[in-house]
Amino acid sequence: xxxxxxxxxxxxxxxTNKKSLKCExxxxxxxxxxxxxxxxxxxxxxxxxxxxxxxxxxxVPSRFSPECPNSSLLxxxxxxxxxxxxxxxxxxxxxxRLQGVTGELFFGEGSRLTxx
Amino acid sequence: DAKTTQPNSMESNEEEPVHLPCNHSxxxxxxxxxxxxxxxxxxxxxxxxxxxxNVNNRMASLAIAEDRKSSTxxxxxxxxxxxxxxxxxxxxxxxxxxxxxxxxxxxxKP
Numbered sequence: 001x002x003x004x005x006x007x008x009x010x011x012x013x014x015x016t017n018k019k020s021l022k023c024e025x026x027x028x029x030x031x032x033x034x035x036x037x038x039x040x041x042x043x044x045x046x047x048x049x050x051x052x053x054x055x056x057x058x059x060v061p062s063r064f065s066p067e068c069p070n071s072s073l074l075x076x077x078x079x080x081x082x083x084x085x086x087x088x089x090x091x092x093x094x095x096x097r098l099q100g101v102t103g104e105l106f107f108g109e110g111s112r113l114t115x116x
Numbered sequence: 117d118a119k120t121t122q123p124n125s126m127e128s129n130e131e132e133p134v135h136l137p138c139n140h141s142x143x144x145x146x147x148x149x150x151x152x153x154x155x156x157x158x159x160x161x162x163x164x165x166x167x168x169x170n171v172n173n174r175m176a177s178l179a180i181a182e183d184r185k186s187s188t189x190x191x192x193x194x195x196x197x198x199x200x201x202x203x204x205x206x207x208x209x210x211x212x213x214x215x216x217x218x219x220x221x222x223x224x225k226p
Contacts, residue, residue: 100210107159
């Protein structure tokens with residue numbers, strides 16, 4: 001199984017709603033990532049988890065709250081978002097070895113978020 | 117963080133080789149050069165990566181300049197399915213942090 005599965009594929013929410021994006025992988029990868037991609041722009045890193053611990057936070061606003069409950073799951077909790085947060089949110093995973101992250105990232109197809 | 121520079125778009129004819137260039141003049145000694153591609157409505161897909169030496173795999177070849185300030189992704193025989201946005205990316209050491217370039221949109225003409 002070489003897939004990263006993201007749900008939901010599409011999400012529409014109001015600025016006062018609370019919602020979550022979910023990501024799952026069963027490749028035994030111990031690093032997981034959230035990226036944000038606006039239309040016609042490259043993905044931008046938001047968070048990196050390594051061995052279920054947050055290792056990188058790219059100064060993301062607190063209205064985005066990541067969670068890694070176990071080695072296969074990664075969540076992104078959303079609260080009080082703004083319309084400019086509308087984007088494609090991509091999850092990825094990769095192996096981690098003693099020397100750190102090696103090899104490639106495997107990306108999911110993304111969750112397309114629209115904030116009204 | 118170091119960054120990459122790529123042409124916005126390129127065209128190729130089907131079954132011909134394609135050379136996609138990338139400049140990364142501020143690369144540091146521990147940064148890996150990665151290439152990913154993204155088809156419409158899909159997540160990025162890994163193509164190839166390297167550190168100093170040229171690399172080959174079943175999808176492509178990666179030619180890295182001796183001073184590591186530039187690299188070229190080579191698709192040996194372009195097909196219509198290779199039409200995508202190709203990202204030249206620096207991975208900062210073994211952190212897992214990928215710094216995406218703006219990408220090159222490759223069009224393949226039949």
